[in-house]
Structure formats: C-alpha cells, structure tokens
Amino acid sequence: MVATETSSNNKLxxxxxxxxxxxxxxxxxxxxxxxxxxxxxxxxxxILGESGCGKSSLAKAILRLLPRNAxxxxxxxxxxxxxxxxxxxxxxxxxxxxVGMSMVPQAALNSLNPVLRIGDQVAxxxxxxxxxxxxxxxxxxxxxxxxxxxxxxxLIRYPFELSGGMRQRAAIAMALVTLPNLIILDEPTSxxxxxxxxxxxxxxxxxxDEFGISYILITHDIATSSELAQNVAVMxxxxxxxxxxxxxxFEKPLHPYAQKLMASVPRLHGxxxxxxxTGQPPSxxxxxxGCRFKDRCPSRFEKxxxxxxxxxxxxxxxRCWLYEENA
Amino acid sequence: xxxxxxxxxxxNPEDQKRASDxxxxxxxxxxxxxxxxxxxxxxxxVHAVDGVNFTLQRGxxxxIVGESGCGKTSLMKTxLGLNEITDGSIFYNDMELNKMDSKTLRWFRSxxxxxxQQDPYGALPPFMNIQTILEEPLVVGGMKDGDQRNKRVRKxxxxxxxxxxxxYLNKFPHQISGGQxxxxxxxxxxxxxxxxxxxxxxxxxxxxxxxxEVLKLMRNLQEQHNISFIYITHDLSTVRYFSEYIFVMxxxxxxxxxxxxxxxxxxxxxxxxxxxxxxxxxxxxxxxGFREVPPGEPPSLVKPPLGCRFHPRCKWxxxxxxxxxxxxxxxxxxxxxxxxxxxxxxxETPEFSY
Numbered sequence: 025m026v027a028t029e030t031s032s033n034n035k036l037x038x039x040x041x042x043x044x045x046x047x048x049x050x051x052x053x054x055x056x057x058x059x060x061x062x063x064x065x066x067x068x069x070x071i072l073g074e075s076g077c078g079k080s081s082l083a084k085a086i087l088r089l090l091p092r093n094a095x096x097x098x099x100x101x102x103x104x105x106x107x108x109x110x111x112x113x114x115x116x117x118x119x120x121x122x123v124g125m126s127m128v129p130q131a132a133l134n135s136l137n138p139v140l141r142i143g144d145q146v147a148x149x150x151x152x153x154x155x156x157x158x159x160x161x162x163x164x165x166x167x168x169x170x171x172x173x174x175x176x177x178x179l180i181r182y183p184f185e186l187s188g189g190m191r192q193r194a195a196i197a198m199a200l201v202t203l204p205n206l207i208i209l210d211e212p213t214s215x216x217x218x219x220x221x222x223x224x225x226x227x228x229x230x231x232x233d234e235f236g237i238s239y240i241l242i243t244h245d246i247a248t249s250s251e252l253a254q255n256v257a258v259m260x261x262x263x264x265x266x267x268x269x270x271x272x273x274f275e276k277p278l279h280p281y282a283q284k285l286m287a288s289v290p291r292l293h294g295x296x297x298x299x300x301x302t303g304q305p306p307s308x309x310x311x312x313x314g315c316r317f318k319d320r321c322p323s324r325f326e327k328x329x330x331x332x333x334x335x336x337x338x339x340x341x342x343r344c345w346l347y348e349e350n351a
Numbered sequence: 352x353x354x355x356x357x358x359x360x361x362x363n364p365e366d367q368k369r370a371s372d373x374x375x376x377x378x379x380x381x382x383x384x385x386x387x388x389x390x391x392x393x394x395x396x397v398h399a400v401d402g403v404n405f406t407l408q409r410g411x412x413x414x415i416v417g418e419s420g421c422g423k424t425s426l427m428k429t430x431l432g433l434n435e436i437t438d439g440s441i442f443y444n445d446m447e448l449n450k451m452d453s454k455t456l457r458w459f460r461s462x463x464x465x466x467x468q469q470d471p472y473g474a475l476p477p478f479m480n481i482q483t484i485l486e487e488p489l490v491v492g493g494m495k496d497g498d499q500r501n502k503r504v505r506k507x508x509x510x511x512x513x514x515x516x517x518x519y520l521n522k523f524p525h526q527i528s529g530g531q532x533x534x535x536x537x538x539x540x541x542x543x544x545x546x547x548x549x550x551x552x553x554x555x556x557x558x559x560x561x562x563x564e565v566l567k568l569m570r571n572l573q574e575q576h577n578i579s580f581i582y583i584t585h586d587l588s589t590v591r592y593f594s595e596y597i598f599v600m601x602x603x604x605x606x607x608x609x610x611x612x613x614x615x616x617x618x619x620x621x622x623x624x625x626x627x628x629x630x631x632x633x634x635x636x637x638x639x640g641f642r643e644v645p646p647g648e649p650p651s652l653v654k655p656p657l658g659c660r661f662h663p664r665c666k667w668x669x670x671x672x673x674x675x676x677x678x679x680x681x682x683x684x685x686x687x688x689x690x691x692x693x694x695x696x697x698x699e700t701p702e703f704s705y
Contacts, residue, residue, distance in 0.1 A: 188419075218629050218630060222629035225642065226644065229638070229641060247633050250632075251631055251642070252638055270635045285560065290563070290591065290592060299563065300560050300561065301560040
C-alpha cells in the first residue's frame with residue numbers, strides 16, 4: 025500500500041483540471057477536458073455517461089495507462105495526498121499502479137491471457153509489486169478467490185474453462201490481490217447476465233466493507249450503477265456536468281442532461297413515460313463553444329453560448345447556467 | 352387476412368387479437384445439438400430447447416426473457432429456419448416449417464420473417480453502402496425493377512426515420528452512429544413487409560438514451576404494420592415497453608408465461624421472482640444493502656437436472672417432488688401459467704413478497 029501521508033484533508037483521490045487529448049490524423053481529440061473531482065477513503069463514485077463521452081479515457085488518465093497516440097496530458101492527481109503526476113513513469117508503476125490503485129478493465133472476460141493458468145495471472149501482480157515468492161503469491165491469490173466467491177481449485181484452470189461470471193470474478197481478484205486502496209471498475213458487468221451481475225455487485229459491496237476499498241465505477245447503466253453509488257458524477261463530452269451525492273441525484277438530478285438521462289431509464293413499475301435525448305453528442309475533435317449540451321438541451325437560453333462555469337448548489341456541483349443566481 | 356382483421360377490429364377491439372388466427376404455433380419443440388467426441392462417436396446432446404410450446408398471434412408482441420445459455424437464441428434460430436428441429440413442430444400459417452421444400456423455406460425466410468440482430472455493426476456488411484444493403488433483400492426476393500426498389504428503400508427509410516434518405520444512401524455502416532446502424536438493420540428486416548419480426552437483444556449494444564428511441568420506433572412500426580414481434584432479451588425492464596406477453600425461459604424450457612403486467616407485478620415461478628428481485632432500479636437505497644440472488648449457476652444443458660430444472664437453486668424446492676418429477680404448466684389465471692410444483696393443490700404455496 026502506498027504510504028498515506030494524510031495531508032490537511034482526508035481525501036483518497038483528488039483530481040484537478042485533468043486533461044487527456046489524443047492525436048489523430050484529423051486533429052486532437054479532447055477526450056478528457058478539465059475534469060475535477062474528489063473521492064473519500066472507503067467511498068465510491070459512479071461516473072455516468074454515454075459512449076464516447078471520455079469516461080474510459082478518464083480511467084486511463086488516472087491510472088496513466090496512456091495509448092501511444094496520447095497528446096496533451098496535464099492536470100493534478102493527488103492520491104493519498106501525494107501529487108502522483110510529478111512521479112516519472114517508473115516510479116508511478118512501482119508505487120502507485122496496482123499498489124495503490126488498480127483496475128478491472130472493460131470486457132474483463134477477454135482481458136485474461138488464454139494460455140496461462142488463472143492462478144498465475146492473479147498471482148502475478150503480487151510477485152511483481154510486492155516481490156513475493158510464487159507459492160506465497162498463489163496463497164494470496166487463493167485467499168482472494170475465496171473473497172470473491174470462486175472455489176480455489178479454479179486457480180489451476182485456464183480462462184476458457186470458466187463461465188463469464190467466474191472470469192469476471194477472477195479479474196476482480198486480480199485487481200484486489202495487492203490490496204490497493206482504490207479500484208477503478210470500467211463497465212464491470214455489462215457483458216454479464218442479470219443474476220451474475222447482482223452477484224458481482226454483492227461481492228463488490230462486501231469487499232468494500234471488509235477491506236475499506238474505494239471504487240470508481242464507470243458505466244452507462246444508470247440502474248445498476250445505483251448498487252454501488254455513494255456519489256455520482258455525470259460526464260458529457262469530456263467534461264463533468266454534475267457531481268452530486270447519490271441520494272439527491274437519484275431523486276432529482278439538476279443538470280438538464282442528467283435529467284434527460286434519468287428519464288430514459290426503463291423501470292419495472294410505475295407509469296413514467298420513457299424519454300430519449302434527440303441528437304448526438306458533439307465530436308470531441310472540435311467541441312462546440314459555450315455549453316457542450318446546448319444543441320440537445322430543452323431549456324437552452326441566450327447564456328448558453330458562453331462556456332458555463334461550475335456552480336455550487338448546496339454542495340452539488342453543476343455546470344449549467346440555469347443555476348447561476350443560486351450560486 | 353388483413354381484411355379479416357380489420358372487420359374483427361370493428362366488432363371488438365379488445366378481443367381482436369385473441370380472435371385472429373395464429374401466425375406461429377410452436378408445439379413441444381425440441382432442438383438438440385449432438386456432441387461428438389474426437390469428431391465421431393456420440394457423446395450426448397445439448398438440450399438447447401427442450402419442450403417449448405407457444406403461439407404467436409397476428410399483430411402481437413411477445414418477449415422471451417432468459418439468461419445466456421437458456422436456449423432463447425436456439426429457439427429463435429429454429430423459428431427462423433436456421434436450426435434443424437429434433438422433435439415437435441413449428442407451424443407458420445398452417446404450414447409446417449420442417450416439411451417445407453427448399454423453395455418454400457427460402458420464400459419464408461426471405462419475405463415472411465425479418466430478423467433484427469443484436470450487434471448492428473456486426474450485422475451490416477462493411478463494404479456495402481446503405482442503399483445496397485437495403486436493396487439486397489428485394490433483389491433476392493426477385494424485384495427486378497430498379498425504380499420500384501428505390502421507392503421501397505426510400506419508404507422504409509422514412510419509416511425508420513432515417514431522413515432525408517439521400518444523406519444516408521451512399522454512406523457505409525462505419526460512417527453512421529450505432530443508433531442509426533440499428534435503424535438500418537430494422538429497415539432491412541422490414542423491407543419485405545414480413546409477417547413476423549424476430550429481434551434478438553436489439554437494444555443491448557446501444558446507449559441508454561438511444562435505446563429508448565429504438566424501442567419506441569420498433570413498437571410504433573409493429574403497431575402500424577400489425578407485425579407479430581418476438582423480442583428476445585435478458586433485460587426485464589425494457590420488456591414492459593414492448594410486449595403484451597412475456598415468456599420466461601430457463602434451461603431450455605419455458606418456466607412461466609403471462610401477460611406483461613401480471614408477470615412483472617405478480618410473478619409466480621421462483622425463477623421469475625429471482626430475476627425481478629435482482630433487477631436494479633435507479634435508487635439510492637440499492638447501495639445500502641445486498642441483493643438476494645439464488646446460489647449457483649444455470650445447469651449444463653448436456654445433462655439437465657432431473658425434475659424441475661431450477662430446483663438445485665430454488666429455496667422453495669420440495670424434496671422428493673421437485674427433484675424427481677418434471678412440473679407441468681399450472682394454470683394460475685387467464686393467460687398465466689407457471690411450470691412449478693408449488694401451484695399443485697397438494698402443496699402449500701408460498702407468498703412472494705413483491
């Protein structure tokens with residue numbers, strides 16, 4: 025674990041004005057464009073957004089898993105009070121990635137190496153980062169397997185011998201095996217069946233209580249995201265448009281985009297008519313000036329042509345001119 | 352046929368759908384796949400569909416709900432005429448599917464039934480533009496007149512709201528968004544004006560905001576053209592906006608069938624109950640507790656459990672009954688049946704608190 029030299033505040037993660045751009049032949053994709061948020065110890069935040077809004081890029085930017093075409097990469101990331109953006113790549117790999125925070129990638133099913141035994145893959149981070157011997161690492165791995173609810177004789181199996189739910193659990197065990205403080209979950213259950221999904225969320229909740237882990241859950245599935253939400257951050261076109269606590273968010277979101285998103289969630293009961301958002305999200309190559317949601321927004325007015333700042337509405341941060349006078 | 356339906360509609364719109372004839376009748380359908388060891392020698396069968404009965408009426412939308420591996424895709428492929436029927440029968444307008452000659456089968460597949468795939472990008476050939484993609488079924492169907500084809504393509508594009516058509520006709524699938532790709536797939540399924548459309552998880556790959564739009568579009572088209580629709584999904588929450596009837600499938604069998612409202616509000620089969628309690632709705636309180644999930648995983652379809660196939664995971668299982676005897680469909684109320692021994696008069700029925 026990273027030495028948590030707790031500074032004045034007790035935040036596990038604090039991100040300030042984080043930017044990650046990608047260079048492509050047509051220009052610069054502004055995938056993450058000035059994101060700020062904070063996360064407490066043993067807490068969780070859900071990052072919601074449509075595909076292409078930059079939410080997976082945000083995860084990559086936090087973990088510094090940059091693809092080769094990454095361009096501008098700046099901002100501040102404080103992890104356990106330490107500004108990890110100042111570390112060089114080797115120090116980051118040694119002290120932060122997988123030691124302090126780890127990740128369960130999107131489609132974790134396919135992130136396992138098909139020609140290695142599950143046990144070797146789950147034990148590898150402990151060998152690399154904690155310098156344990158292989159048999160000790162395997163013991164750690166089998167312990168983690170019990171925590172996530174996989175029988176430990178599965179350690180000697182190969183990925184193809186496991187069902188989707190079991191593979192997903194193995195991927196979670198792999199993220200957990202070094203006992204990090206923070207796990208980033210990128211669409212952890214989107215490829216899984218309903219009952220398996222509910223099972224995985226039960227596992228994640230239990231791990232949070234047992235180990236005091238914090239989560240960043242990245243998803244577009246609003247309904248299941250509420251299973252793990254203490255805080256909710258809504259991302260649109262590379263920016264955070266609303267950061268709120270889950271209680272108030274699921275009752276009544278503030279930003280027009282978040283409201284529309286909530287109204288599009290199918291529900292089992294009740295008569296609420298489903299709505300959808302017309303139009304498409306803007307290109308991140310040349311994001312529109314002013315508010316990025318204005319072309320699809322039902323409550324657009326003159327002010328929206330100017331870039332909205334973040335207004336603080338009783339602790340909820342919302343990037344929308346509608347909340348100006350209350351600021 | 353359509354005239355008849357219209358006349359009936361005047362008589363009693365409520366009973367119209369019940370009174371009209373069946374488009375599709377599935378009788379005790381079994382689809383088994385042979386398992387071979389080392390290329391020869393039979394090692395057993397995968398009982399993908401094992402005794403399924405249902406009827407689909409004209410203009411009716413039904414949903415088949417189940418987890419992956421429950422046989423719902425095999426069932427759908429069999430209806431499309433893509434799998435061989437092991438036992439039982441499928442009737443399409445009084446014609447038996449496995450007795451059709453190759454020409455009739457081809458006519459059935461190309462013009463009587465449409466198919467909406469799960470992954471729109473994978474379902475569209477990347478080297479064809481939208482015009483060619485939409486025209487192809489017509490060419491195969493024998494429409495020789497180019498103008499007529501063009502008219503038909505434009506009409507169907509208007510229906511799925513890809514307007515103006517000229518903006519799209521020359522584009523390739525990768526140049527349009529996921530929602531638009533799915534509309535092209537729907538347009539392609541519609542273009543021959545089929546009687547039945549089978550949609551296999553049509554919205555699961557789409558974003559939440561687009562999902563609703565596509566669902567509503569399909570529902571409108573279904574009602575407008577009086578098409579019979581089979582909607583296959585694992586997501587109970589979207590079913591409500593789409594279908595009149597819901598069939599819940601588990602391990603190759605239908606566990607429960609009921610009208611949409613009855614099934615969602617008054618589930619009778621323990622498996623349906625488990626699915627409903629595991630479905631999340633956006634609510635802050637979800638994060639405070641754990642969800643009730645039945646233990647274990649769906650059984651292997653090579654050797655499905657004896658008796659009720661859900662009994663190893665069911666907390667209400669009755670020893671000596673559920674694990675030995677196969678439950679028949681018990682009648683619960685009008686249009687509501689559950690294959691569960693709990694509804695036999697010999698046993699006590701638990702109350703599902705739902």
